[in-house]
Amino acid sequence: MFIDYYEILEISPNANSETIERIFRYFAMRYHPDNRETGNESRFSEIVEAHNALRDPVKRAQYDILYREHLGLRHELAEGARDGGGMERDSVIQANLLSLLYVRRRRDVNSPGIGDEELERLSGCPREHLEFHLWYLKAKGFIGRTENGTFAITVDGIDHAGTKHGQDRPDATRLLNHAD
Incomplete structure (x- = not known):
C-alpha cells in the first residue's frame, strides 16, 4: 500500500529540505510519546518514517517516482469516476x-x-x-x-x-x- 509522506508531513511535494526539517521538528515535538498533552505514538512513527524517506536526496528521488505513479493512478480513478x-x-x-x-x-x-x-x-x-x-x-x-x-x-x-x-x-x- 502506498503511503503519502507529503500528506503525513502536510507539505508540498515541492518543499525544500529546510521546510521538511522545520515541519518534522514541529510535528515530532507535538506528537512525541513523551508529550503528555498531544503525544501520539503511532502518529509520531508515521512522521519519523516520512522524514527518513524525504530527508535523504536519493531516497526522496526514489520515493518521488512512486509518488508520481500513485498520482497518475489517482488521476485515472478520478477520471473514471467522472466518466458517466x-x-x-x-x-x-x-x-x-x-x-x-x-x-x-x-x-x-x-x-x-x-x-x-x-x-x-x-x-x-x-x-x-x-x-x-x-x-x-x-x-x-x-x-x-x-x-x-x-x-x-x-x-x-x-x-x-x-x-x-x-x-x-x-x-x-x-x-x-x-x-x-
Missing part, C-alpha cells in the same frame, strides 16, 4: 453476460455452464475486463459456478434479466395488462 458512461457500459456488459448464460441454461438445463474462455470469446471482452462483472453478478447471486467450474445463471439471475428485459420493452407490459 462507464457505469452504463458496465450495465450493458453485465446484461450481455446474463443473456448469454440465460440462453445457455434455456438450451440445456442439465449442462447450463459456460467456461471462462468461452465467455471471453462470446462476450468479446478480455478476461481481465470480465473479472469485475463476473464478481459483481456472482456477489448479487445472479450467477454461480457449476460443479465443473463453469458459470451458470441462477434463478435470481433469470428473474433479474427478465425484469430488466420487461422494462426495456413496454409492449410486454402492455400485453400482460391486456391479458386480464
Whole structure:
C-alpha cells in the first residue's frame, strides 16, 4: 500500500529540505510519546518514517517516482469516476453476460455452464475486463459456478434479466395488462 509522506508531513511535494526539517521538528515535538498533552505514538512513527524517506536526496528521488505513479493512478480513478458512461457500459456488459448464460441454461438445463474462455470469446471482452462483472453478478447471486467450474445463471439471475428485459420493452407490459 502506498503511503503519502507529503500528506503525513502536510507539505508540498515541492518543499525544500529546510521546510521538511522545520515541519518534522514541529510535528515530532507535538506528537512525541513523551508529550503528555498531544503525544501520539503511532502518529509520531508515521512522521519519523516520512522524514527518513524525504530527508535523504536519493531516497526522496526514489520515493518521488512512486509518488508520481500513485498520482497518475489517482488521476485515472478520478477520471473514471467522472466518466458517466462507464457505469452504463458496465450495465450493458453485465446484461450481455446474463443473456448469454440465460440462453445457455434455456438450451440445456442439465449442462447450463459456460467456461471462462468461452465467455471471453462470446462476450468479446478480455478476461481481465470480465473479472469485475463476473464478481459483481456472482456477489448479487445472479450467477454461480457449476460443479465443473463453469458459470451458470441462477434463478435470481433469470428473474433479474427478465425484469430488466420487461422494462426495456413496454409492449410486454402492455400485453400482460391486456391479458386480464
